[in-house]
Amino acid sequence: MPGNSQELVVRKIERGTVIDHIPVGQALNVIKILGVGGEKHTVAVVMNVASKKYGRKDIVKVEGKELSTVEVNRIALVAPEATINVIQDYKVVRKNRVKLPERIQGIVRCTNPSCITNKPREPVTPTFRVLSRSPLLLLCEYCGSRISQEDVVKQYAG
Amino acid sequence: MFKGRDVLSILDFSTSDLERLFRKASTIRPGNVLKGKILATAFFEPSTRTRLSFETAILKLGGSVIGVGGEEATSLAKGENLADTVRMLDAYADVIVIRHPLEGAAKLAAEVAEVPVINGGDGKQHHPTQAMVDLYTIRKEVGRIEGLRVAAVGDLRYGRAATSFLYGICKFGVEKLFLVSPSPLRPREEVLEFLKASGVEYELTSDLEKVMGEVEVLYITRIQKERFPDPSEFEKVRGSYRLTPELVEKMKEGAIILHPLPKVEEIDLRVDESRHARYFQQATYAVPVRMALLSLLLGGR
Numbered sequence: 001m002p003g004n005s006q007e008l009v010v011r012k013i014e015r016g017t018v019i020d021h022i023p024v025g026q027a028l029n030v031i032k033i034l035g036v037g038g039e040k041h042t043v044a045v046v047m048n049v050a051s052k053k054y055g056r057k058d059i060v061k062v063e064g065k066e067l068s069t070v071e072v073n074r075i076a077l078v079a080p081e082a083t084i085n086v087i088q089d090y091k092v093v094r095k096n097r098v099k100l101p102e103r104i105q106g107i108v109r110c111t112n113p114s115c116i117t118n119k120p121r122e123p124v125t126p127t128f129r130v131l132s133r134s135p136l137l138l139l140c141e142y143c144g145s146r147i148s149q150e151d152v153v154k155q156y157a158g
Numbered sequence: 159m160f161k162g163r164d165v166l167s168i169l170d171f172s173t174s175d176l177e178r179l180f181r182k183a184s185t186i187r188p189g190n191v192l193k194g195k196i197l198a199t200a201f202f203e204p205s206t207r208t209r210l211s212f213e214t215a216i217l218k219l220g221g222s223v224i225g226v227g228g229e230e231a232t233s234l235a236k237g238e239n240l241a242d243t244v245r246m247l248d249a250y251a252d253v254i255v256i257r258h259p260l261e262g263a264a265k266l267a268a269e270v271a272e273v274p275v276i277n278g279g280d281g282k283q284h285h286p287t288q289a290m291v292d293l294y295t296i297r298k299e300v301g302r303i304e305g306l307r308v309a310a311v312g313d314l315r316y317g318r319a320a321t322s323f324l325y326g327i328c329k330f331g332v333e334k335l336f337l338v339s340p341s342p343l344r345p346r347e348e349v350l351e352f353l354k355a356s357g358v359e360y361e362l363t364s365d366l367e368k369v370m371g372e373v374e375v376l377y378i379t380r381i382q383k384e385r386f387p388d389p390s391e392f393e394k395v396r397g398s399y400r401l402t403p404e405l406v407e408k409m410k411e412g413a414i415i416l417h418p419l420p421k422v423e424e425i426d427l428r429v430d431e432s433r434h435a436r437y438f439q440q441a442t443y444a445v446p447v448r449m450a451l452l453s454l455l456l457g458g459r
């Protein structure tokens with residue numbers, strides 16, 4: 001039985017970031033996308049807890065780290081409805097909803113092997129237009145291929 | 159406005175842009191309006207018609223040609239990156255025509271170059287000037303594009319000419335599109351999405367015989383082995399359609415057959431004699447259309 005009380009599983013952190021309202025199953029992808037899975041960060045992951053809004057959700061807490069705007073936007077690739085809570089002295093001092101920009105540059109690779117953005121040694125940054133936010137669907141501005149959320153997650157998981 | 163513009167995709171051109179191009183193409187005459195202008199060709203894939211018709215076009219307008227292709231292009235591509243090759247041509251020429259096996263190569267070239275870049279074909283994606291020639295041919299040979307029933311036959315998945323043709327023809331409000339291909343060669347998802355969004359009625363079929371009597375324009379393409387990610391997939395579909403005199407007999411009076419050429423086994427040689435065949439005429443129109451395009455891009459009158 002999944003837990004119903006957040007208090008049971010979540011210790012408050014003194015300083016850092018709480019990423020809330022992550023779709024169930026995406027917490028580890030959020031960690032991968034942020035690159036906080038290594039030895040430098042203390043990370044708490046809460047999976048599959050009850051949510052007023054969604055029924056079930058995941059939560060990720062990163063101790064001692066405030067996220068930059070770029071990092072916040074990157075989260076939107078896998079958790080378009082996430083809320084970012086910045087914590088200082090055990091209190092929420094700032095609350096932001098993630099926002100996916102209309103164009104995404106550099107953080108996602110094109111899945112088409114014959115796309116010019118996959119050619120090494122060319123001055124080109126993979127660039128996508130966001131066709132849909134939830135579920136994520138991206139359009140490569142160079143080759144016209146469509147990239148799904150699944151494709152994006154696979155890149156970070158790989 | 160055409161002056162200084164890049165020509166990357168037929169989608170970037172409105173119907174009024176295209177009408178302007180067609181008007182220019184039907185009146186343009188050889189002369190010296192582009193005297194002193196240099197066209198650079200960079201062909202990283204074999205090409206005969208596209209390259210030669212661009213070269214003919216600039217020469218007829220008084221300009222000249224430089225270029226890399228064949229062996230030279232291959233060894234160039236091994237040594238330096240595409241961006242550096244484009245920077246060199248940008249320094250020497252007034253306009254660059256590029257053909258490349260990778261999708262998006264022309265867009266990259268356009269970002270690097272100051273001078274206008276014309277996409278002469280990028281992988282399976284776009285071939286905008288071929289689509290311009292195709293649409294112009296229909297306008298000249300049928301008299302209109304609007305309201306026609308059109309069949310696109312062949313490799314609609316990896317063939318860039320067919321894809322660009324579909325994008326182009328949708329702009330003019332055709333009545334119905336028949337997409338005729340073996341099922342592995344149906345248009346890519348993004349192309350079908352585009353057709354849906356543009357509101358054109360279309361039908362996917364593999365039955366060529368059934369559409370012969372339905373259409374005013376039949377656009378047929380060859381299957382290109384080098385576009386297939388998997389060669390065994392090519393073996394499965396090669397020779398899966400062929401236009402024969404018996405099929406052509408079923409066509410409506412005044413209906414035309416187009417092909418971007420080169421053609422191989424998908425058209426029976428006897429069809430060349432048919433009053434419906436217009437693909438040689440279509441190849442002839444390539445020169446005035448490209449003359450018109452160069453003259454508009456380079457600001458000649």
Ligand SMILES: [Zn+2]
Nearest residue numbers: 110115140143
């Ligand atoms: Zn791409």
